[in-house]
Structure formats: structure tokens, C-alpha cells
Amino acid sequence: MTTSIAQPSQTKQPQHVDPAKKRPKVLIAGGGLGGLSLGMLLQQTDIPYEIFERATEPKALGSAIALSAATDALFKQCNIYDEFVSLGKKTLSLQVIANEQRRVDYKMDFSAQQQVLGAIGHVIARPALHDLLFRQIPKNRMHMGKKILSTDDQGDNGITVTFSDGTTASGDILIGADGAYSAVRQNLFKRLKAHNKLPAADDVPLPYSTVCLVGQTRPLDPAVFPHLLQDDCQFINTLGENKPWAQGTVCWSIIRFVEESKTSTDDKNGHSIVDQEWGPEAAEAMCNEVRHFPVVSGNEVNPLTLGDLIDYTPKDLISKVKLEEIVFETWFGGRTVLMGDARPLNPAGGVGCQNAMHDAIILANWINALPSDPTSKDIENAFRSYQDERLPWIQTASNSTRFYRTMASGGIVAGLLRFCAKHMPAWAKRKMLVVLGGNRPQCSFLPLVEDKGSVPPAFQPSLLATKPKTPATSV
Template identity: 25%
Template sequence: MAATPRVAIIGGGIGGLTLALALRERGLTADVYEQAPRLAEIGAAVALSANATRELERIGLGAGLAAASTTPTELIHRRWRDGRKVAAHPVGTGSWYRDRFHAPFHGIHRAHLQAVLAAALGPGTVHLGCRLVELGERSDGMVLRFADGRAEHAELVVGADGIRSTVRRWVAGGAHEIYSGTSGFRGIVPVDRLPDLPDPGAIQFWMGPGAHLLHYAIGSSGELVNFLAVVEGPAAWTGSEGWTAEVAGDVPLRAFEGWHPAVTSMIAAVTHTVRWGLFAVAPLRRWHRGRAVLLGDAAHAMLPHQGQGANTTVEDAVALAALIARESTATGLPGALAAYQTLRRARTRRIQRSSWTTNALLHLPDGPAADERDRALARLPQDLAWIHGYDVHAALRGRPAHTATAGPVVPAPRSPGAVVAAPAVEGCCRG
């Protein structure tokens, strides 16, 4: 057996590439196997919060991310019909967010983020067109078999292969995907086509009965607006193409009839032929089995309403790399995997629950409950500290993991009076 483990990462998305980079920072090598013929992320954009950007900056990606991203001016919540601003908090205005959480907030196209990661990794690590079809275990590690007949061996297999993970089926068995009963319509629109949109440089939630719309600027100069419009239904998901189902083009606008012109003009600016089902993964009893372990959506795919799918995936990758390196040899892997599960499972489950609860809070009809939610939004910076202020390295050292300089850390919401609504992320279940 090799002195240091040979690591095979299944999936060349944000999690797989970040893990490969984090391992390399610690003197370990990995091979990334991606089933697609080229690197191409699904989904329009991603909001990277401080709990991820501080880790990406630590591995030298800060300048590349900043060049490809837009930092939003504020986080704003608005009422659905008249656009009334019910809460506003600075993000990029001044240095408030960075001062508080010690890292920036970025809005970036998923493809641009993947390009930054891949460029930092360089050639030779990512193997394209490799669809994993079977895993097997033997005394010295794992055997991987791919659809093209290729077979590989590794001391450790990491499943960074998304919500319908082949590796998860080997680790945990069965199907764990849960349809939320909600779906989304998404798009990217040039900001100059949205004359009715107030504060185009801000992250904004428009909240209303049975639906909400989130948007934020992307592009190096904020010239584009990325949006996700979420509605209740359909009651059951029957999309034959997995995450998407065909839909008549007038369905999105009918769902937002009577909403502010900024919302309806944004939705109307895109031709909608599909709706995206919003799914999560049920909490898993175990994240590893033998010498295979799960990361990101494969372990804890969540609804996008806390904007943490991609961010928690980055956290996973950094934590797993550090724990593997700490054990330093293949014989130490079982302890590293057990420590990884202990460190990551409780936090990600908490964010999953919060994301699920937040959907209902964003969809309240006008009335006392919505008014109570709006009042709670005034304390959003404090309520978000436990998410954005998390520091993986502090957690690995067994120290308090929150780096925010002020404000109490509060639990995830359990009632309308304890709402936590953070920037959502484009994608079927990713954040």
C-alpha cells in the first residue's frame, strides 16, 4: 500500500476541483474523474459567502475570483406587490461584510468559478468522459469501473458526484433524494433590459404568497442579473429528464400575476421551456463506508434558500483534505473519515433544515405572520453569523468556528418569528 493514499475524486464540479486543490496544498495528489466530455457546470450562477471565500483565498484563488465576480451592494428584502423595502443590510457597500466575516461575498457564474478552479489545478488531474458505473472493495483499497471499460484503483474514493451520486449508492444504499414540492424558473438578463428594477447591484428577495424571486448581479462589472423564481408545485415531480420538466411558456408569468413590474419584466425577459424541481438529500446515517466517502451534494444536497450548497461543499473539501493529510498515510484513513463525518454532518444538517424552513417563510401571504417575518429580517446580520462566520480551520482545531466580530449566533429558524433568509443560489439543488 502506498505511503500516502491515492485519492480518486468522482465529479469535476466545484467540490471535486476544490478538494483536489486543497489536497495539493497539503502535498497530496488526486485524480478527478468527470463523466462529461468537458467541464461545464449546470446552473447559472452561485453566491459565494465568506465561509467559502476565506477558504478559496487561503489556497490562492482570491484574485481570480474577484476578477470574475461581482460583490453585491446590499441584501434587500421586498414585498411582492408594491416593492416596499422591508429590510436592507450592507454587503459590498463600504467594507462592512468583509470586516464582519473576514472574507468577501461574490456573485459569480458557475462556469467562471469552475474555470478559476480548473486553471489553478492545471492539466493532467481531471479525466473527462469517465462515468463511474461500479465500485468494488478489496484489501488494499477500491476498484473503480467506468462505462468505457476503464478500471482504476485507489486507496480512497470521494463521491463529489452530486445529488444522484453513484458513490452514495455504494456508501448508503437506496435513493435519498426528496422533492420539496416546489420548483423554479431561472435566467440571466442584461441589467440594461430591466429599467423597472430598483437597486440592480443588490441581492434582492421579492417575497409573496406562494412564491418568491431572488436575483443578484454577476459578471466582472455587474452587467448581468441572475434570477431564480420559486413557486409552489407541482405536487409530485414527474420530470422525465431528471431535474427539469417541460412547461408552457406562460406558466412562470401566471404564477407571478399582480407582482411588481420589476419581477414580471425579469421573468418575461427569458424564454422558459422548463421548470427545475427543487430537491434535497435526506439526512444520511453515514457518509463513509470502507474507503469511500461523500462530499457536497452527494452527502447533503439542500434547498437553495440559504445560498449554502456550494459554500458548504467548499467547507467539506477543505475539511476532508486537512483530515486526510493529518493522518498522512493510507492506514490512517478510517480515522480521518470518521472525524470528517463527525465534523461536518451536524452543521450541514442544520443548514438543510434552515433552508427547508425558509422556503415557507418567503412564501407567506400578506398578514400578521408576514409582518412578523419582516420585523425579524431587521436582525438578519446577527442571525446569519453562524453560517457566514464559520471557519473550517478553527473547527478543525476544536475551537469556536465563528469569526464574526459582533452579534449573537442564533439557531436555525423554527417559526416565522425566527426567520433566517439568506441569498439563494441558482440550480436544482445546489447552492
């Protein structure tokens, strides 16, 4: 995948501002893809918001993000679709390499998505997508270097967040978009547990069964990596014997599946401990383990290995992470609500970012529909509507990731699933597309985008319930 540096986007001003109407102030914890998507949407209306990010500066880490046609409406409604498309490549298929001899065993064809869903999915480098969304947020709304220590929900008097630098921020709503080890979630769960309101199923360390090494190379010479000349993204999975998957493009990743699910270690205050297993040395050690793994580049004269990609990648763009997965029963409490990776999904299905963006759309719809000077009860009712709308889709996504995780592992069951995928009839592939892309939500307070798919998008409760009413006219 190639990326380009685009010109700064023109930040839009709110479409409608009523000074007499006191809108709820939204505090967004986390400047990742989900938090930025929510901020981008709130920027289009008259809701005041602030984003607080723990990192002191944006970090260009991560590999590639796969987004289906289900996110097209978000980019189109925010007028950044053309730039988004220019930064990525369309995905027409997933190539599965069943052995280490670089032979394509089969392809999962997604070319029907244009007709069925009305659009084509794209793969984009995570740093490029983050930069695109980051540029939609005015500088005075974005606050870096803000590590959350505690939150204080004061009922109808609002909520206050205290940061490690001694500063505070107050508002009406707190959004936890701060990742798997969400400080917002930890504070919320601690408060609920103290009042015996936290379900036992949520009072557990985060489980994980996946370790991932990711990176993005510097621009490569197409003579060395001919697949870069293809118009569509060459999304390739290679399965090795007792070895991880490799996605051999400019954006690459190695995914190692842990044989038995583990849990993250927390300290006595409930905060994650970052130990030597996850530092820079650990990433370098894992790089050394997988250097000789073959990748498919289109270069048959001088076939490449993962070691070549590693050597082409700046060290500061390589990271090793553990990828947690759990669907919490608790999504909100009082004036606090969680979204995105604060409810982590296994990455095997490639739907984490897409679901975070869908969370942002639905949350923005329900928050925008709140009355003037909303009470705590009004806010909790909005959060409940958000959870009711999103939970079925999150459960579907969780089941999907488990399926892909199993298919990518070893054993008889995995082999059977790959055999079924290889020989899947056309009608089954179409049904799979509908399941994966049927949920195509839109923001209710922005002009709607025409959906050209032959299969209509799934029913969206917030679109019907929160779309501003058009005033009646008399003749």
C-alpha cells in the same frame, strides 16, 4: 450581474513533496464545485489525486451562487481571491418584494458582515465560479466522460472504480462528490445494506419539495436593466400569490415549492429515472407558465417581466431541476466518503455550495494528516473525524434552509416569519450573521489567513489536530 473572461490561472505545484513517503491516492467522483474545490486543495500538497466527471465537457448551467464571508479564506489560501471578487458582486442586502407591483417591502441588511465577520459576501454566476475552479486543476488530473458503474472496496488492498467505457481506476480513497444522485453513494449504500450496516433512515428514495428553473442571460444593456450599474449585487426576491420566487438579475431563478414532499423515482438498480418531467420540453413549458411574472430591474419607464429575461437567455443555458434534501446518517464506509450534494440540502437557504466547499477544506485537512501507507482503519478514523466536525454545521444549514423555505411560501406561518424578519432588531441581525458566518474554516497545510472579524471564527477541530508542527530550534 456581469461576468468577464479572466486569464488562465497559474496552477501551483505541491509545496512539499517527499518521495520516500507514500501518500494515499485520492479518486474524486464529480467535477462540480465541491469536487473541484477539493482537487484545488490537494494540488497544493503532495497527495496524488484524480477527478472523474460524468459529463463529456464542462457545462455552463445554473444561475447565481451566494457565498458569505465564510468562504473567503479558501480563495485567499489558494491565491484566487482577487479573481473571484472580480467575477462577482458583493452582497450588502437581500431585497424582498412582497407583491407584484414591484414595491420593496423590506431589506435584510448584511452590511455589518464586514465588521462582524471580517469580509463581505459575494454573488457570482455559477458558470463563472465553475470555470475559475476548473482552471486550477491540471489537465492530466481531470477526466471527462467517466460515468461510474460500480466500486469495489478491497480493504487494505485499496478501492477500484469501474466506468461505463470499460476502464477502471484504482486508489486508496474514493470521494463521492457526484451530486444528489451520487453513483458513489448508491454503490456504498448497496454494499452496506448487503452487510446489514445501512440505517433504515438512509434506505429511502430521495425526497424533494422544490422544483427550480434557472438561467443566465446574455450581457444586457444597462439602459434596459439599470440595476446592472450598481456596485453591489441586486439580490431581489419577489413573492407572488401561488407563484414562485423570482430573482431578477442577470442570473435568475424561479423556485416552485411543492405542496407535499415527493420522492424521486428509482429503477430496480437504485438509479434515478430521468423522465419527461425534467427534459428540455419541461423547461420550456415552465418558462411559458411564468413569462408574465414581474421582475425589478430599475427600469420604471418600461418595466420588465420574467419573459424578457427568458428571451435574453440562450435556451441551452436554461434548465429545470428538482432539488432534493436529506441529511443522511451514513457519510462513509471503508475507503469511501461522501461530500457536498451527495448529501443534498434544500436550496432555499443558499448554503449548498458553501457547505460543499467547507467539506472540501475539512476532508483535505484530515486526508493530508494520514500516515504513510494508511490502513483502512486509519482512513475510516479520518472519515469519522470529518463527519464529527461537519455534521453539526450540516444540521444547522438544514434547519436554516427549512426556515427560509417556509418564509418563502404562503400561509400564516410564512407571513409571520416575514413580519419578524422585517422588524428584526439590530442585535438579532448581528446574531444571525454570526450563526450564518461563524464557521470560517481554513486549510491547515497552507499559510493561514488573518481573520479580521470582531467575532472570532468557530472552533475548528481539524485545524488544531492536523496543522503541521513547526520544528523546534535550539539556540
